[in-house]
Amino acid sequence: MADEEIVTATDEETEPALSVSAAMGLAKGALESVVVRLVGEVSEVNDKPGYKAVYFTVKDEKAALPCMMWMNRYQAAGVSLAVGALVEMTGRFSLYAAKGRMNFDVFSLTLAGEGQLRLQVANLARELEAMGLMAPERKRPLPAYPQTVGIVTSPRGSVIHDMLRTLRRRYPLAKVLVAGVPVEGPGAADAMVDGLAKVVFAGAELVLLGRGGGSFEDLMPFNDRRLARTIAACPVPVVTGIGHEPDTTIADLVADVRASTPTAAAEAVAPTRQETDARLAGLGQRLGRSMELKLTGAARSVERIAALSLFREPERLFDAEALALDDLSDRLGRALPDTLRENRHRVGLLGEALTRMLPSALDRSSGQVSTARARLVSRGATLTDRFAAPVLRDRGRLHSAGEHVTDRFRRSVAVNAARLHDLSPLTVIGRGFSIARTDEGAVVRSVDQVAPGASLMVAVGDGEIDCTVDRCRRIDAAVEDWRE
Structure with missing residues (x-):
């Protein structure tokens, strides 16, 4: 194994060395020829305005891969990248020689598995939010x-x-x-x-x-x-x-x-039970304070009512009635003498009329009787004999009618005489009243007719009294003195 490695190294040393750019070009060509489809979870997204491409990183449990996708491809895919989304991509490896960085150039992009479901949920959420179903004021x-x-x-x-x-x-x-x-x-x-x-x-x-x-x-x-x-x-x-x-x-x-x-x-x-107990205790305190305020207000109202003069001086309830009664009494005292004088005058007029009517009524009846008698005498004895019985009967009826006529006037005269007697000043004097007259004989009806020092003649039931006026007072002043 060691010999093989030595031989290999010797062989490589015999070949000419490549420049960095040539080596990067060789690697770039080898990588871009590989097109693959892969699945990964988005861990980073860089999508700034003005960029020509979207840069993001996908990963799994053991590796991470930087990716880029031109903006026109990204917008055509219709997918919104977000951290945590599971995506399925098709593309090729690309090497940026100037920086020595490798990217995965993405041709197509879709959400995979749960990512697709999350996209559906996100779209539904936006739709329902636009309908106002998520608005806080609706809660x-x-x-x-x-x-x-x-x-x-x-x-x-x-x-x-x-x-x-x-x-x-x-x-x-x-x-x-x-x-x-x-x-x-x-x-x-x-x-x-x-x-x-x-x-x-x-x-x-x-x-x-x-x-x-x-x-x-x-x-x-x-x-x-x-x-x-x-x-x-x-x-x-x-x-x-x-x-x-x-x-x-x-x-x-x-x-x-x-x-x-x-x-x-x-x-x-x-x-909780503690929350319920605390709420009930708070409500009890509020109720107690409310009742206390109401009772205090009611007590103050009672005190204000009790302080009214109506309850301190209840007799003032009848002030208006007392004033009205005094006024009526005063008016009655002034009206009584005038009423008696008017009644006395009317009785006198009725008596005079009765005196004139009675003789004339009797004279009319007597004249009719005399005329009838003369006619009977002139008719002759035969006629008298013929009508003797009816005449006698009519005579008796005439006498009876004449008596009844006088009875009616006699009762009327008696009633009027009784009324005259009741209204007579002498009768009033006999009941304890008196009549004051001035020296000229005028009846004194007002304090304005006399002055202190004037002489008066006062007629009583059994005689007359000569008096001298010491003081004059009106009835209104006397009533005020009586009230005091």
Whole structure:
């Protein structure tokens, strides 16, 4: 082996040496003749504006390969490179002699395996975001103390047990509705849509949608378009707990609340006993302060009302009535003498009319009787005899009628006489009243008719009294003195 190496070295030394550029040209020709198709994960991307090409690096577990792709080819491929994407490329090796660097010149580029799925998910996410299904203002708050909680997940595995255990430990008052559905594989998305509809129809106030960890392909049912639209249109809030912390699906993006794990989702909807106790204590304190403020305000209102003059001097309630009563009494005192005077005058007029009417009524009846008698006498004895009986009868009737006529006037005269007697000043004086007259004989009706020092004659029931005026006072002043 050593001899062969010595001979080889000797042979090479006999050939002429190549320059660096010649050697690089020889290598460049050998590399560019090799066209291959390879798969790798993007670890670095350099796509700056103004560059003629896109530079990126792909790798696997043992090696890394720098790549470049002219911009026109990259735009025609329709793929957006991102770190972590799995890509499938076709191209050839290229050597940049000036720097001694080797690149892989990419002719075509597509996403491979999970990378293609990620592209589909990214396109769907952009579409749903443009529709507003991921807008923060669309997210609904969770009820603080839900009475019914719906769970949509696989009936097998640890997820359902973790959720139920968490709800039972933190919030045992909640009623739990479980819709057991497949969460991976064909038909899983449709099953979850049906499960969401069932728990909502059964009365769930919010829904937990979850599953355990898995690969990106395993989580693809949660990237379904129909499931995303169903979550966005759900009439109650939806909380997702899908996979582990780094995993994010379309369902997480459109849900009202996204939790990192299924257990965290259950914790998000279930308040702890300590939180409930603290909230109740806070509400109790607020209620106590509110009631205290209301009672204080009510006490102040009662004090203000009690301080009103209406309650300190209740007799003032009748001030208006008392003033009205005094006014009416004053008016009655002034109106009574005028009324008596008017009635006295009317009685006098009625008496005079009666005196004139009575004699004339009697004279009319007497004249009629005399005329009838003279006519009877002139008719002769025969006629008298013929009508003697009727005449006698009529005479008796005439006398009776005459007596009745006078009886009617006699009663009227008696009634008027009684009224005259009642209205007579002498009768009023006899009841304790008196009439004051001036020296000229005029009745004194007002304090304005006399002055201090004037002489008055006061008529009483059994005589007259001569008086001298010392002082004059109006009734209004007397009433004021009486009130004081």
